[in-house]
Amino acid sequence: MEYSSVLTTCTYCGCGCNFYLENLDGRLTGTIPCKTSPVNQGRLCIKGWNAHEFVQSDQRLTSPLIRKEGRLVPVSWEEALDYTASELAAIRSEHGPDSLAFLTSAKVTNEENFLLQKFARAAAGTNNIDHCARL
Amino acid sequence: MTNSIGDIEEADCIFITGSNTTSSHPIIADRVYRAKENGARVIVADPRRIHIARLADVHVQQKLGTDVALLNGIMHVILEQGWQDQEFIDQRCEGFESLRDTVKQYSPSVVEGITGVPAGDIERVAELYARANAASILYCMGITQHTTGVDNVKSLANLAMLTGNIGRPGTGLNPLRGQNNVQGACDMGGLPNVFSGYQQVSNPEANSKFASAWQAELSDKPGLPIPDMLAGLEDKSVQGLYVLGENPVMSDPDSDHVSHALQQARFVVVQDIFLTETAQMAHVVLPGVSFAEKDGTFTNTERRVMRVRKAVEPVGDSRQDWEIIQDLSNRLGYSMSYSSPEEIMQEIAQLTPSYGGITYQRLEGDGLQWPCPDTGHPGTKILHQERFARGLGLFHGVEHQAPAESVDQEYPYWLTTGRIYTHYHTGTMTHNSPTLEREAPEGWMEIHPDDARKLGLRTGDRVRVASRRGSVEAAAYVTEDISPGTVFMTFHYVESNANVLTNPATDPIARIPEYKVCAVSLEKAA
Numbered sequence: 232m233e234y235s236s237v238l239t240t241c242t243y244c245g246c247g248c249n250f251y252l253e254n255l256d257g258r259l260t261g262t263i264p265c266k267t268s269p270v271n272q273g274r275l276c277i278k279g280w281n282a283h284e285f286v287q288s289d290q291r292l293t294s295p296l297i298r299k300e301g302r303l304v305p306v307s308w309e310e311a312l313d314y315t316a317s318e319l320a321a322i323r324s325e326h327g328p329d330s331l332a333f334l335t336s337a338k339v340t341n342e343e344n345f346l347l348q349k350f351a352r353a354a355a356g357t358n359n360i361d362h363c364a365r366l
Numbered sequence: 367m368t369n370s371i372g373d374i375e376e377a378d379c380i381f382i383t384g385s386n387t388t389s390s391h392p393i394i395a396d397r398v399y400r401a402k403e404n405g406a407r408v409i410v411a412d413p414r415r416i417h418i419a420r421l422a423d424v425h426v427q428q429k430l431g432t433d434v435a436l437l438n439g440i441m442h443v444i445l446e447q448g449w450q451d452q453e454f455i456d457q458r459c460e461g462f463e464s465l466r467d468t469v470k471q472y473s474p475s476v477v478e479g480i481t482g483v484p485a486g487d488i489e490r491v492a493e494l495y496a497r498a499n500a501a502s503i504l505y506c507m508g509i510t511q512h513t514t515g516v517d518n519v520k521s522l523a524n525l526a527m528l529t530g531n532i533g534r535p536g537t538g539l540n541p542l543r544g545q546n547n548v549q550g551a552c553d554m555g556g557l558p559n560v561f562s563g564y565q566q567v568s569n570p571e572a573n574s575k576f577a578s579a580w581q582a583e584l585s586d587k588p589g590l591p592i593p594d595m596l597a598g599l600e601d602k603s604v605q606g607l608y609v610l611g612e613n614p615v616m617s618d619p620d621s622d623h624v625s626h627a628l629q630q631a632r633f634v635v636v637q638d639i640f641l642t643e644t645a646q647m648a649h650v651v652l653p654g655v656s657f658a659e660k661d662g663t664f665t666n667t668e669r670r671v672m673r674v675r676k677a678v679e680p681v682g683d684s685r686q687d688w689e690i691i692q693d694l695s696n697r698l699g700y701s702m703s704y705s706s707p708e709e710i711m712q713e714i715a716q717l718t719p720s721y722g723g724i725t726y727q728r729l730e731g732d733g734l735q736w737p738c739p740d741t742g743h744p745g746t747k748i749l750h751q752e753r754f755a756r757g758l759g760l761f762h763g764v765e766h767q768a769p770a771e772s773v774d775q776e777y778p779y780w781l782t783t784g785r786i787y788t789h790y791h792t793g794t795m796t797h798n799s800p801t802l803e804r805e806a807p808e809g810w811m812e813i814h815p816d817d818a819r820k821l822g823l824r825t826g827d828r829v830r831v832a833s834r835r836g837s838v839e840a841a842a843y844v845t846e847d848i849s850p851g852t853v854f855m856t857f858h859y860v861e862s863n864a865n866v867l868t869n870p871a872t873d874p875i876a877r878i879p880e881y882k883v884c885a886v887s888l889e890k891a892a
Contacts, residue, residue, distance in 0.1 A: 235677070236677075237675050237676070237677035238673075238675060239657065239658070239673070239674050239675045239677060240546070240657075240664045240666075240672045240673065240674050241546060241657075242546050242656070242657035242658075242664075242795070243546055243790050243795075244390060244391055244543075244544060244545065244546060244790070245391070245542060245543030245544055245545060245546060245548060245549065245666055245667035246371070246391055246392075246393045246394055246666060246667065247546060247664060247665075247666025247667070247668075247670060247672055248393055249672065252658055252677035252678070254677050254678050257678065257679065258678075259658060259677065259678050268732075269371075269372060269670075269732045269733075270371055270393065270666065270668075270670070271393050274393060274396060275393070276392035276393060276787070277392075277787065277788055277801075277802065277805070278788070278790060278796065278802065279393075281799050281801045281802055282658075282799075283658065284798075284799035284800060284801060284802070285656070285795045285796070285798040285799045286656045286658045286659070286678065286681075287678075287681060288640075288798040288799075290640055290641070290798050291639055291640060291653075291656075291681045291682070291684070292638065292639060292640060292641060292645075292651060292653035292682075292684060293653060293681055293682020293683055293684060294653065294682060294683045295650070295651065295652055295653060295683070296648075296650065296651040297649070297650050297651075298648070298649045298650070303641075303646075303648075303651060308683070308685065311650055311652060312652075312690075312693050312694060312697060313697065314650060315635050315650050315652070315694060316694050316697035316698050318606065318632075318633045318635075318649070318650075319606055319608070319633070319635075319694075319698060320698055320699075322605045322606040322632060322633060323606075325605075326605055328585070329585075329587075329589070329603075329604075330603065330604055330605045330606065331604070331605070331606045331607075331608070332589075332590060332595040332598065332599075332604045332606070332607050332608070333607075333608045333610070334592070334595075334607070334608065334609045334610060334612045334614065335551055335554075335556035335610050335611075335612075336547075336551060336556075336610045336611030336612050337545035337546070337547050337548035337550075337551045337612075338545065338546065338547065338611045338612075338657075339547065339551075339610060339611050339654075339662075339687055340547065340550070340660065340662025340663055340664060340674055340687075340688075340707065341547065341550040341553065341554050341662060341663045341664065341665060341671070341711070341714065342662045342663065342688055342707040342710040342711055342714070343610070343662065343687045343688050343691070343707075344547070344550060344551045344554035344555075344556045345554040345555065345562055345710060345713070345714050346688050346691045346692070346702075346704075346710055347556070347608075347610055347691055348554060348555040348556055348561070348562070349580065350691050350694065350695050350700075350702075351589075351608075352561075352567075352576075352580075352582075352584055352585070353580045353582035353584065353700055354582075354694075354695045354698045354699075354700035354702075355698065356583075356585060357585060357589055358558050358559070358567050358585050358587060358588055358589030359558060359589035359590045359595060359604070360555075360556060360557070360558060360589055361556070361557060361558050361589070361590070361591050361592045361595065362548075362551045362552075362556045362557070362612065363545070363548070363592075363612050363614075363617060364548050364551065364552055364556075364557070365510075365511070365592070365876065365877065365878035365879065366544075366617045366618065366791075366879075366881075
């Protein structure tokens with residue numbers, strides 16, 4: 232059996248509690264609150280105690296999907312990325328960069344947020360980027 | 367937050383308004399309990415008798431959408447009694463006359479008429495807050511999700527400045543941010559008008575700094591906020607929409623309208639970890655990875671940047687979100703070649719003054735609170751200690767304005783919305799978490815016993831709730847925790863989503879929708 236525990240930050244609310252995710256043979260089995268965290272000092276709420284549960288849900292998306300004849304069907308990454316890039320490029324060349332809009336996310340990391348706004352502004356050429364800050 | 371989470375324990379008085387703290391921020395509620403044990407007074411102003419109201423020294427239940435009037439009434443009493451901090455006002459602020467003249471009209475008896483809060487309670491709140499040595503304000507979406515959201519926040523800022531409760535331990539104006547990295551998404555420039563660190567796209571200096579760092583021509587025209595993107599989809603000025611980790615079909619007000627707007631799009635791509643209601647409408651779905659499968663950082667409500675670390679391999683063929691964006695960028699002809707999230711953070715630190723001193727190495731341990739301008743800086747626990755960001759703190763005289771929509775004969779009940787303890791937002795994660803789902807598998811509507819009697823409703827009965835935009839069914843939950851004439855619902859459940867009902871009217875400045883107030887009709891369902 233292989234066991235590891237990795238210190239990280241909770242994905243739910245804005246408190247930002249720290250806990251260890253327990254990994255047993257490649258499956259997440261639980262969370263252990265971090266006692267030295269200045270935020271949660273060893274405590275967690277019900278969502279924090281169970282934050283590992285959805286990660287390996289059988290409902291997770293495991294493959295890119297493209298809509299074909301009305302249905303979303305699994306495709307390769309090459310096909311999904313080529314198709315997405317060509318559609319974005321086509322819309323931009325026909326209607327200008329401001330015909331594209333981007334929603335970034337309060338759930339993803341700082342690095343990913345920074346990169347998507349850079350992508351929108353520098354690659355796509357528009358400031359049409361917003362997220363769910365108001366929700 | 368101007369102050370820090372631990373700092374709440376230093377307060378002598380904690381004023382909680384528009385925050386169901388025990389449900390939405392349980393670990394912050396713990397700090398309130400501890401402060402209370404140390405002798406702090408707790409004031410709760412909330413239309414519902416929420417859990418934390420039970421330990422409050424005073425709980426006032428203002429009518430929905432009357433926060434400005436209530437706060438003006440509190441300030442009226444403070445000024446009448448001479449409890450303001452005149453030295454702080456004179457030295458650190460400006461515009462005091464405008465505030466004084468405005469609140470003069472808001473005597474406790476006038477305010478009682480608008481808010482339904484007894485005049486004596488308004489006086490008691492004013493006394494507890496103003497006479498504390500250090501008083502902290504905690505607020506959340508109950509303050510901001512109104513067409514007067516900006517006015518509400520300005521009024522809270524007025525109250526804090528009037529009493530000098532800012533810039534010291536145990537004080538402050540402390541918004542509790544609802545999503546784990548909503549602070550970071552804003553800090554990183556996930557907004558239409560600013561680059562990272564709130565540097566305006568229309569500011570020539572900022573624009574040319576980013577243009578030269580990124581080797582690209584950058585538009586100086588602020589982009590569209592979400593409500594205008596949806597309008598753009600409908601009038602075809604917006605043709606393509608890229609959605610990363612968000613579920614607007616469930617989370618935006620007037621859901622039917624959002625679905626309609628998305629159907630008009632020529633191309634919708636959704637990058638997410640589950641097939642959300644929004645992803646089901648997409649042309650392409652790209653599987654990203656969850657927090658447990660990635661490296662990076664989140665910034666919490668007290669501006670603390672903390673590490674996220676990969677604990678398990680991604681499921682199936684899902685890919686790192688930053689790699690997906692990078693691959694698309696390269697295909698679009700704009701080259702990106704980052705080798706890790708850490709390399710992206712190095713660029714963030716270079717271009718973002720408030721994150722200038724942040725490195726992964728320095729984040730080991732407690733993380734760092736921004737502003738942290740250089741690698742020798744210890745981070746900032748309390749903002750505005752010597753001066754405000756703009757120099758002098760500006761008072762605003764703010765008048766009460768009614769919500770965008772009012773009850774009438776056809777829609778005679780007020781509806782307000784919020785979260786519950788076991789679920790989170792549109793439930794993408796919590797409904798897929800068996801323990802949490804078991805706790806609360808279906809949505810409900812809270813209603814006062816007097817109203818329930820009139821409608822012949824008992825707890826568990828099905829009730830049809832309709833607004834001017836749509837209707838949903840939910841189970842009734844009869845409780846005295848809500849005032850007569852008002853009902854409460856969550857937006858966690860697709861089967862009974864309150865956002866089918868909510869009003870998309872927005873604050874003119876912040877463009878935040880009025881989730882917290884709309885008019886509905888109720889009918890017992892078969």
